[in-house]
Every structure is written in structure tokens, then in C-alpha cells.
Amino acid sequence: MSTLPTAHSVRTTPEGFLWEPSERWVRGVKGEVTVVDSRHPLLVWEPGLPVPQYAFPREEVREDLLRPAAHPPTGAHAGSRIFYDLDTGGEPLRNAAWTYPGRDLAGYITFAWFQHRDPGLDHWYEEEEEIFVHPRDPHKRVDALPSRRHVVVEIDGTVAADTRRPVLLFETGLPTRFYIPREDVRLDLFEPTDHSSRCPYKGIAEYWSWRGGADVPSNVLWSYPDPLPAVGTVRGLLAFYNEAVDITVDGEHRKRPVTLFTWALFSGTEASRPRAGSSPGPL
CATH class of the missing domain: 2.170.150.40 (Domain of unknown function (DUF427))
Structure with a gap:
């Protein structure tokens, strides 16, 4: 028809x-x-x-x-x-x-x-x-859903986060992001930075960098302290770039995705860092 x-x-x-x-x-x-x-x-x-x-x-x-x-x-x-x-x-x-x-x-x-x-x-x-950044695309969705999945994040063999109460953020065209309560993240392993980014779907993000050595890009961890209402469930939670850390979900190791953020993360140049697009985390 x-x-x-x-x-x-x-x-x-x-x-x-x-x-x-x-x-x-x-x-x-x-x-x-x-x-x-x-x-x-x-x-x-x-x-x-x-x-x-x-x-x-x-x-x-x-x-x-x-x-x-x-x-x-x-x-x-x-x-x-x-x-x-x-x-x-x-x-x-x-x-x-x-x-x-x-x-x-x-x-x-x-x-x-x-x-x-x-x-x-x-x-x-x-x-x-x-x-911020660009108009929101009406043909894309951003859904933040509370979950009981068991999510473990490792960096260079060290467990940086372990939770059974994440919020999963599904955004069209991007890998699932796992937002984790602060109590379940080893924030002592990170240091806050002055970097920030804006996302038209989520708001303004603040960042942390890994304190240890290893080939870990800066600003690998972020949070939205005051997110836009549509994704209010991620308020104050912390998320990692899947592209740069090892994530295991319910015992299944997730391959690191290759996205528009991969080159920007590992290039180490401020000009190439994502600014929300689509967003990441943040674009």
C-alpha cells in the first residue's frame, strides 16, 4: 500500500x-x-x-x-x-x-x-x-535506561569500576555507553581535568583522566552533573569511552568499538577531541 x-x-x-x-x-x-x-x-x-x-x-x-x-x-x-x-x-x-x-x-x-x-x-x-553544538536530529534516539547488568571496567588490568546498577545509554549510531554510580567507580585512580564538552542531547560534561601510566588517552571518564531532562537518569553518573577501556558485561567481554572518537582520543590533540555529535559521551 x-x-x-x-x-x-x-x-x-x-x-x-x-x-x-x-x-x-x-x-x-x-x-x-x-x-x-x-x-x-x-x-x-x-x-x-x-x-x-x-x-x-x-x-x-x-x-x-x-x-x-x-x-x-x-x-x-x-x-x-x-x-x-x-x-x-x-x-x-x-x-x-x-x-x-x-x-x-x-x-x-x-x-x-x-x-x-x-x-x-x-x-x-x-x-x-x-x-549546544548542533540541532537535535529527530531521526535519532537517545534512551537512558536503568539496568541490573553487571558491568566491569578495566584499564591496563586494573578494575576501575564494578557495578550491578548501571544506566545504559543507547544513542543512534554510537556504542552503548554505561553510566555508573560514583560509589562503584575507583575515582581515586583518576584526576579531574578542566576539559568540558557539550552535547545537544545530554548537556555539558566534565572529565577525569587516568592517573596511571599505560597508553590511556586523557579525559577518558566523564559525567553530566546537570543533564538535559530527557536523560536525567544519568545525572552525576560516570561513563568511560568504550574505545579506550576494557568493558565486561554479564561476564562477556566487549570488543573496543572503532568510532568517530577513536582517532580523536588517541591523537592527543585538543582540536581533534570530540565536541558532542553526535556525542559520546559527549560529542
Whole structure:
């Protein structure tokens, strides 16, 4: 039986972009200035980009604050777009906004948000909740479920955590993360760091590094002290990067997964560390 398209069907442009309407009220703020106030945004997936971005009708954007970009970027993807600098007083934000090519997305403007070198707006909100890094993908799920599984985490042969009361976090496209009560983690084996990351699904994470030797990447352990409401059950619990430790679940050793975080973890460079994407832990 055929299915008629709905108002929320994902559509494809001739240029290869995917898009669909969103009913969320989205606002973007720079300093004290609300630059975007939109009740009719689109979610747009660019070719080669794993997460969506918002595009906003021009009438819901402060176009009076946009100027033609003084130094627009170049390259295959940039050449078909019109870029704008944002001027809210003070130093303009370079290439803060742009248009997408083609007829389908004409009349919409998007703003720098995910993995852009130049700074963007200070805060983004969906309804009354602040979100970070990138818009949440409505086609992905993040479920945090309390469990009675027996989870043991070892680092270089040392048991770092042992629990029978984890919260399992299932996130589309990522390995299961095991969030463990602090009482069941050997926190004396770790030291807190000043690293933090933001995840659009979970919030702001704080980190710890392994005190011992061995080839263990920094910031291997994290926690969300004040998670977003949808994953409130992980509040204050601790999780390890499966990519860098040995995890046994109900007596079965789990192979270390290879994910988008693997290279970043072991490269040892701050610029390459995950910033929530998808998220990890944290992207």
C-alpha cells in the first residue's frame, strides 16, 4: 500500500541536500541581541555532514544585521552560497550566515553552528531549552535506561569500576555507553581535568583522566552533573569511552568499538577531541 507524503517528510533537493520542516520555536542570540526568532525553521542535512542544521525564513532573521561577507570562504561547497558577516556592534562575525543553493531552500538563511572555525551566535534555544553544538536530529534516539547488568571496567588490568546498577545509554549510531554510580567507580585512580564538552542531547560534561601510566588517552571518564531532562537518569553518573577501556558485561567481554572518537582520543590533540555529535559521551 502506498503512503502519501506528510508535512514532515524528508525531501531531497537536486543539489543533494535533505530537508524537512520543524515545528520547534528556535531562537539564536548574540550578546543581548536576538538575531533569529523562528517558528518555521527547516532542518537541513548537507551532503557529507552527519548532523542537521537549521535554515530560517528571511523574515524571521534580523537581516538588518547582516552584511555581504568581506572575505567569503572558497572551495567546492562554499562557491555556490552567499555568505554574510553579522554586525551587532563591535567586531563583526565573519561568515556567520549563508544561503543554500537551489530553488528548494531559496528564501532561507542558516547560521554557523556545527564545526565552524569562526565564532557564531552565543546561545541557541529550542522552545525554552538551550541546545549546544548542533540541532537535535529527530531521526535519532537517545534512551537512558536503568539496568541490573553487571558491568566491569578495566584499564591496563586494573578494575576501575564494578557495578550491578548501571544506566545504559543507547544513542543512534554510537556504542552503548554505561553510566555508573560514583560509589562503584575507583575515582581515586583518576584526576579531574578542566576539559568540558557539550552535547545537544545530554548537556555539558566534565572529565577525569587516568592517573596511571599505560597508553590511556586523557579525559577518558566523564559525567553530566546537570543533564538535559530527557536523560536525567544519568545525572552525576560516570561513563568511560568504550574505545579506550576494557568493558565486561554479564561476564562477556566487549570488543573496543572503532568510532568517530577513536582517532580523536588517541591523537592527543585538543582540536581533534570530540565536541558532542553526535556525542559520546559527549560529542
